[in-house]
Amino acid sequence: MSPDLERLIKLQHLDTRIDEAKRTIASQPERVAAADARLSAAKQAVDTAKQRLKDSQDARRAAEKDAAVYQGRLDKFKDQLSAVKTNREYQAMQHEIATAQQELGAAEEKVLERMMEGDAIAAEIKQADAIHATRQKEVEAEKKALSTELTATEQSLKESTSARAALVGELPKPLLALFEQVARVRKGVAICMATRDGLCSVCHVRLRPPVFQQVRQNDAIVQCEVCNRILYYIPPPQPVTPPTTVTS
Numbered sequence: 001m002s003p004d005l006e007r008l009i010k011l012q013h014l015d016t017r018i019d020e021a022k023r024t025i026a027s028q029p030e031r032v033a034a035a036d037a038r039l040s041a042a043k044q045a046v047d048t049a050k051q052r053l054k055d056s057q058d059a060r061r062a063a064e065k066d067a068a069v070y071q072g073r074l075d076k077f078k079d080q081l082s083a084v085k086t087n088r089e090y091q092a093m094q095h096e097i098a099t100a101q102q103e104l105g106a107a108e109e110k111v112l113e114r115m116m117e118g119d120a121i122a123a124e125i126k127q128a129d130a131i132h133a134t135r136q137k138e139v140e141a142e143k144k145a146l147s148t149e150l151t152a153t154e155q156s157l158k159e160s161t162s163a164r165a166a167l168v169g170e171l172p173k174p175l176l177a178l179f180e181q182v183a184r185v186r187k188g189v190a191i192c193m194a195t196r197d198g199l200c201s202v203c204h205v206r207l208r209p210p211v212f213q214q215v216r217q218n219d220a221i222v223q224c225e226v227c228n229r230i231l232y233y234i235p236p237p238q239p240v241t242p243p244t245t246v247t248s
């Protein structure tokens with residue numbers, strides 16, 4: 001293969017790596033933010049459940065106060081019952097007692113409902129807390145991995161960039177210009193393989209036989225007639241000849 005073609009293949013490889021590294025680096029803040037968002041969603045679930053528990057407890061205390069008021073009223077009526085003189089008074093008092101009892105029953109029912117609700121919310125909080133703790137560990141590990149990846153990617157980018165600069169120095173200027181011009185219009189891929197059955201491996205067009213023939217020589221710059229990418233060819237591996245047994 002011509003040294004220039006080999007250099008172009010290397011250049012393509014470096015450019016692809018540089019491009020990937022840049023994209024990885026650029027996506028970093030977004031990935032960190034996504035991890036943080038997952039954590040704060042878990043925290044939010046805990047806070048929301050805690051607020052619901054507080055509301056429920058407030059409601060329970062209010063119901064308990066009501067119950068105490070009705071209980072007090074009931075006790076008072078019961079005390080007064082022994083002091084009534086007439087049958088009419090007695091009946092009226094009985095009526096008051098029945099009403100107070102009903103109110104007390106309803107308030108106690110509410111207290112009980114709130115108690116059960118509180119238990120259910122407490123269980124939810126426990127679960128949300130567990131999820132939050134798990135998420136915290138996950139996100140911590142994820143951010144650590146992201147940071148490690150960032151360091152490695154930055155290093156790789158640095159290496160690729162200086163390797164590219166060195167390689168570019170070895171390339172004839174017009175060839176580099178051609179490569180970069182094709183790369184610009186072809187999503188960064190300026191050179192690609194021709195398949196063994198004579199197709200451009202990227203745009204899949206069938207190369208005309210004389211073009212394919214020329215590409216197979218690997219000694220000139222030949223471009224795909226459709227996508228303009230520079231083409232090279234990798235011959236099929238030679239069948240392995242079994243080692244000859246030396247008999248003496």
Ligand SMILES: [Zn+2]
Nearest residue numbers: 200203224227
């Ligand atoms: Zn093509």
